[in-house]
Amino acid sequence: MKIIGILILFLLPNMVVLAQEVETQEFVEAEIILKDKNGKNSSLENVVQAVEERPLVFFGELHDNEQAHKVQLKLLTLLNKVHPTVVLGMEMFETDVQHIIDEYFADLISQKSFESEARVWSNYQNDYKPLVEFAKANKIKLIASNVPRRYANAVYKQGITVLDKFDSRVRSFMAKLPLKVDTTLTTYQDMREMLPGHDATNMIFSQALKDATMAEFILKNYQEGQVFLHINGAYHSKMKEGIISFFPKDIQQKVLTINTVKREEVTPELLATADFTLIVD
The missing domain is CATH 1.20.5 (Single alpha-helices involved in coiled-coils or other helix-helix interfaces)
Structure with missing residues (x-):
């Protein structure tokens, strides 16, 4: 006994x-409730198949939706099983902490040091840590893609020309200047309607700085034959605009988008704007 x-x-x-x-x-x-652009039921397995032709995958999330984060991990797991080389990029990490990520993935610093110095988001423990730890355990490279927030905030407060006043040493953390922004994009025009006047222009350029930086750092770290899964807020890849608008036309043909939408907001028109749509409560 x-x-x-x-x-x-x-x-x-x-x-x-x-x-x-x-x-x-x-x-x-x-x-998981996943629809294709025609409104037909789909699955993550269908996404994995589609990645064969379009290996730049953008998962547009709702930052506070637990279900979407679980689906992201499931997708990363499936991609890792099928493809020899998967790279993970995340809006949630800013480009100036890439060396901290690399040190952590090489076991040179502790998890505690990594999380305190990489400026992880407030919902990191529940929502993003599983992705990061899976990537580390499976030797998947993690790319910090977002511009440091202080620069995006400076643009919002003072306008795009403020970037010219920063020391040249910080240019390596952001997209090449000057930015060429198509302010007529639907997603940017939606911002203008939210904040009429001068503030709206600054907001558009602040968002564009983030989008352009993410686009540039994705391309810097993407190689032919790889699958690159990028996690970002839905607005950054909605309607295949935002980040994707800063890609050359030939690269845009390699993009696959997943948009996350609340159940009550789903319409046929919205489904048609992404390759796949994750429907959540």
């Missing part, structure tokens, strides 16, 4: 962990 009791004590923690993993997997599988 004593031996049986010891075995139970030994196995119980592992059984609990296994149950949690199964519960998470069942949640993801049961809750």
Whole structure:
């Protein structure tokens, strides 16, 4: 009886962990509602197949939606199983912390040091840490793609010309200047309607600085034969604009987009603007 009791004590923690993993997997599988651009039911397996021809994958998320984050991890897991080289890029990390990411992935610094110095988002622990840790464990390179927030904020406060006043040493953290921004894009015009006047122009250029920087750092780290999965807010890749508008035309042909939309906002017109749409509550 004593031996049986010891075995139970030994196995119980592992059984609990296994149950949690199964519960998470069942949640993801049961809750995924994915549509193609024609409104037909689809699946992550269909996404993986489509990646063969369009290897630059943009997962446009709603930052506070737990379900979308679970689906991202599931997709990364599937891509890693099928493709020999997968690269993960994330809006949630700014370009000036790339060396901190690299140090952590090389086991040169602790997890605690990484998380405190890489300026992780407030929802990192639940929503983004699983992606980062999966990438690290599976030797998937993680690219910090977003412009440091202080520069985007400076543009919003003072206009795009403020970037000319910064020391040349910081130029390596952002897209090449001057920016060529198509302010007629629908997503940028939507911003103008939110904030009429001078503030709207600054907001558009602040957003464009983020988009252009992400585009540039994705292309810097993408090589033929790779699959590049980029995680960003839905607005950055909505309607295949934002980040994608800063790609050359030939590169745009390699882009596949996943848009995350709340159930009550789904329309046929909206579904048609992305290759796949994840529908969430």
